[in-house]
Amino acid sequence: MSNTKQIPRRGTLARAESRQALGFVSPALAGLALFTVVPVVLSIVMGFFNWPTFGEKTFVGLDNYVKLFTQSPDFWPALRNTFVFALLYVPISVGLSLLLAISLSARIRGRGMLRVLFFIPVVTPMVANVLVWKMMLQPQGLFNGLSQTWFGVELPNFLADPQWAMIMVVMMSVWQGLGYNMLIFSAALEQLPESVVEAARIDGARGFRMLWSVTLPMISPSLFFASIMTMITALQVFVQPQLLTGGGPGNATQPLVQFIYNQGFKFQELGLAAAAAWILFAIIIILTALQFRAQKKWVHYEH
Template sequence: MTSTTARTRRGSLARMEARQALGFASPALVGLALFTIVPVVLSIVMSFFDWPTFGARTFNGGANYGRLLDDPNFLPALKNSLVFTVLYVPTNIILSLLLAIGLGPRIRGRGALRVLFFIPVVTPMVANVLVWKMLLQPQGLFNGVATSWFGVELPNFLADRNWAMIMVVVMSVWQGLGYNMLIFSAALEQLPESVLEAAAIDGASGWRVTWGIILPMISPSIFFAAVMTMITSLQVFAQPQLLTGGGPGNATLPLVMWIYNQGFKFQDLGLAAAGAWILFALIIIITAVQFGAQKKWVHYEH
């Protein structure tokens, strides 16, 4: 009888705790449902309809996905997103890693330097872009210094098809460099000193220690940073939108900006939803490839 009573009390206590936990979590769950789950489901439905912002909505099957290839800007926008990702991700990862290694324990004031490099990450994107836009204009600081000091006139970076995407990448790397730097710095600080001391005793050079010990041991952090940076780079929007407006022509028009234009400029929400799901599928595929390839170079401690 006593054991039965105890089990009953434990069951009542567990149910009460579950209700309390659900009560505390309910605001977040409601927000998740309203602002994530419902929009995702609605976007799937919209991608199979002719869905103007105002007016009648009619089911068209998968016609929106076929219309994507008929749009003259869809494939260039997809290409621009891939080009941006290919340029941005390795540049960001390599520079962040070099910076994290460079700001080692022997560097004085490394805490202040880390804060300095991290400031662009938390600074509003609009402010960062406006500063870079003023610097890159023909009347800006860069061209002024080049002309007055070296007698060289720089090209109009933001209006030149050969330079516009590069400048978007440069600005984006400057903006996001500090985030991955902190990830790598935290990973480096967790390295066991005994392993590094043993390598030093064996006479391993700095390059061999970095390539053969440090990089393999922090490879999980590198993998995490690479995946997250890839996902965010494929969704790039604010930098080209504010810096170049997608121009000149469509040289810096990314897929997310194309989706935005279709939905809010041309009022074709069905086509925009179809484009968004193509982007989602692309991100899933590339992420799956990264997870499959990690077995060859990511080393986890067991």
């Protein structure tokens, strides 16, 4: 009899715990629904409408997408700038972070402090970093002043020159995010099995051969993660060109996210902005899927 009486009690207790758990997570679920799910669904709907900020909304079907590809003069340059930025930023950022992590993996004094110094820009507000760089890159800024003082050479106006503006945006972005990937690679390097490293040394692996044949394959999961996250970040770049160059000169540094921002908040074309946002989402999904497919050939996981 005692056993049969415990069954409903356990069921009642489980239901009570479920209600308590739901109560604890309900604020987070409400926030997720209000600030993520609803805006995502609304953006899908907006992409099929002529949706001005004020005024009548008109259903236009796929016209917004057609207009972006055939009639918008700034869409293709913005898409090109996004890919140019990503193609420059991703390999430079990942490569320099890896080189820095390998250099700091040596038993040198103060390497912990050096890691902190390189990580500071990551946790510093992006806007503050960009504004400091903008002041240094101005014709009256630090870089030009030092160049004239030390070498007697006047530097070009980097932010107003179409040939230099994108390079400056990439340089600032690399400096901003260098420490994040550095810490990921540093953690991976410190987890290398000492037995495998010693075995490779006994077999004669040294220098580049050790790096290429032992170190990189063993930290390839970290390389893959860093590459994916850096690519996604690069494709969504906005603050750096917005504050450094305003997308200029002309539209030489305007990426796709800035194009979306301008369409939605400057020209009040919310439907067009939503359509461009979903095109960017599709690009990120496709490139990420391709990287996941390609990682089977070069990423080595421990089983």
